[in-house]
Amino acid sequence: MAGEAVWLVGGLDPSGGAGVLRDVATVRALAPSRPVHVVVTALTQQGDGQPAAARVTEANALLEQLERAPTPAAIKLGLVPAALASLLVKHLPDAPRVVDPVLAASAGGAMGAEPAALRPLLRDALVTPNRSEARALLAGQAPDAWLEDVGALALLRKSVASTEHSIVDVLHTPQGERRLERPRVAGPDPRGTGCALATAIACGLARGASMVGAVSAAVAWLDEARTGARQVGPQVLLP
Secondary structure, three states: OOOOEEEEEEEEOOOOOOHHHHHHHHHHHHOOOOOEEEEEEEEEEOOOOOOOEEEEOOHHHHHHHHHOOOOEEEEEEOOOOHHHHHHHHHHOOOOOEEEOOOOEOOOOOEOOOOHHHHHHHHOOEEEOOOHHHHHHHHOOOOHHHHHHHHOOOEEEEEEEEEOOOEEEEEEEEOOEEEEEEEEOOOOOOOOOHHHHHHHHHHHHHHOOOOHHHHHHHHHHHHHHHHHOOOEOOOOEOOO
């Protein structure tokens, strides 16, 4: 039976700039009445100008968070340390899944995630890597071949092509690709926008939107949030 909650699985960044705190604030902005369940995979230290670090959640503590969770309408995954990936594969319920594959912090520093360990969690998921994460995940494969190998539902490649006036994201699916072109919107691009985008897509899927509809609406919302300095987390989206 479908649930109402959005599950947010990822690292806890005490600064609020990224991770599950950013995710919670995004759900509150887009779906304030929808229940949220947070599953913390690691306590991270980042955003202070130093390389990031992560303290991985103990396996028993992770299982306790999963066991007391409500039935999800959608699941968003961020940081998944390799040590916990197999547990999540076994215990995550069946629900629309968006994976923002956090492999390293924007300021550098290991976070404990590895592409090989993350791979089983990508099956039947919409995957939203940044450009460096996409290179690490695909490892030279073409997107269509990679989707077939991994069994992912879709791959959203962001900022694949851009000009002074436009920007193009590409949504790859086993049925083909769809180019999502829009006018370039000048504005800040602070840490945590990848988290916010993936969570916004999960909110759309939780409402029953199509994949293309959920992605398009999330991209448009984030552009507005960035340029209007809208509050989408504990920090205002400003440089």
